Amino acid sequence: MNRRLERERRIREHIAAMQRQRIMVIGDLMLDEFIWGKVSRISPEAPVPVVHVTRESAYPGGAANVARNLAEFGISAAMCGLTGRDFNGQQLIKLLTAARIDSQGILMSGRFPTIVKTRIIARHQQVVRVDREESIRLGSADLRKLGRYLEKSIAQMNAVIIEDYGKGFVTQELVDLVLRLAQEHKVIVTVDPNPANPLLWRGATLIKPNRQEAFAALSLPESEAPGAIEAAGAPLLEHWQVPYLLITLGEEGMLLFHPPNEPYHSPTRAREVYDVSGAGDTAIAFLTAALAAGISAEEATEIANHAAGIVVGKLGTATVAEKELIASYIDNG
Numbered sequence: 001m002n003r004r005l006e007r008e009r010r011i012r013e014h015i016a017a018m019q020r021q022r023i024m025v026i027g028d029l030m031l032d033e034f035i036w037g038k039v040s041r042i043s044p045e046a047p048v049p050v051v052h053v054t055r056e057s058a059y060p061g062g063a064a065n066v067a068r069n070l071a072e073f074g075i076s077a078a079m080c081g082l083t084g085r086d087f088n089g090q091q092l093i094k095l096l097t098a099a100r101i102d103s104q105g106i107l108m109s110g111r112f113p114t115i116v117k118t119r120i121i122a123r124h125q126q127v128v129r130v131d132r133e134e135s136i137r138l139g140s141a142d143l144r145k146l147g148r149y150l151e152k153s154i155a156q157m158n159a160v161i162i163e164d165y166g167k168g169f170v171t172q173e174l175v176d177l178v179l180r181l182a183q184e185h186k187v188i189v190t191v192d193p194n195p196a197n198p199l200l201w202r203g204a205t206l207i208k209p210n211r212q213e214a215f216a217a218l219s220l221p222e223s224e225a226p227g228a229i230e231a232a233g234a235p236l237l238e239h240w241q242v243p244y245l246l247i248t249l250g251e252e253g254m255l256l257f258h259p260p261n262e263p264y265h266s267p268t269r270a271r272e273v274y275d276v277s278g279a280g281d282t283a284i285a286f287l288t289a290a291l292a293a294g295i296s297a298e299e300a301t302e303i304a305n306h307a308a309g310i311v312v313g314k315l316g317t318a319t320v321a322e323k324e325l326i327a328s329y330i331d332n333g
Contacts, residue, residue: 004330011329014303015322017293018286019074022156026178027063027163027170027192028136029081029106031092032317033118034058039127051122060095061117063163065278065317066192069285069307071099072319078153080105080146082136082169088114105149112136115167124315136168147177154181159188159292161284162204166194179203190288191242192280193217206244206291208284209236214247233257244297248283248308256301266301269309269332278317283308286320306332 037051060068063081070077079101083089085108092114096103115133119126138146154160160182164170180203182189188205195216201207214232215222217239223229229247237245237257245257249268256264286307290300306328311318 008330011326014295018289021158021289021292022076023070023159024078024157025063025067025161026080028165028167029064029083030062030115030117031088032059032061035120037122039122051120059317062165065281066161066163066285067101068099069282069319071101075289078102082107082109084112084114085110086114088116107142150181154187155185157187159288161288162191164194164197166196172199175199188291190284192284202241204242207240207242208246210248230263233263254301254305256297258297264298266305269306279308279312282311
């Protein structure tokens, strides 16, 4: 019982420290739409289910889902990205504003439509996903405007998250600017990379790939062989030139590399898995908030793992409530 009370005291202290942080998220913005319905028959036109729609919902997606995870946990979040100058872009801005996320760093462009991912869900399962997107290419005027915003804003942050979904917003020029400003103001930077967009990350604090992305970054086929992922740690740290590396392993948990310490493995904290959508977004949000609060990398990994374990037990791109994290930490510690 004393150990249980000690765990509760400790996680509550960590949460209070995390909620005092200010974090900026930079990356590809999307609108996540969900169409919920029931299936009772197969279409006579083709061998596909007929979904009778019962409700629809929309949430900030992509990098905006990282900011949503922060804000709904009580952490101050600012968003930097690009949307189309269209209805979906306006809807995304409204959703961010309603979630108390600072959207001053979002550019709206008439040259690109807002990226929208529509998921149709029936019987607690995703039936199909429809993506509407075009690759983004930032112009020099866009970069200048972003530069002015970042120059004045990063100094006010405790951390920056770069969330690269490979849609074109995150470029080497933008990354170099962010890393330079973060180093000047002693702000930590964590990165969720995309292997389709290989960039230089020297100066970042931590990079968080999943297993597939880790092997792809080394131009190696994904391997389940014993010890294969552990062997990838040192080459990845050298490749990216960062002090910390966290590889998320799905049902096997997370693996933290921070030489000269031994790799730290945190087994999965998920009890049930309904939907893995957005689990990586949740992981980097909570990991970064914990690191910004001065929590050790090992404990930050545990917090991120507990948070990710909670959201995979929910349908859709979900977030974590404070009471849920406390309960998970106490009961599943």
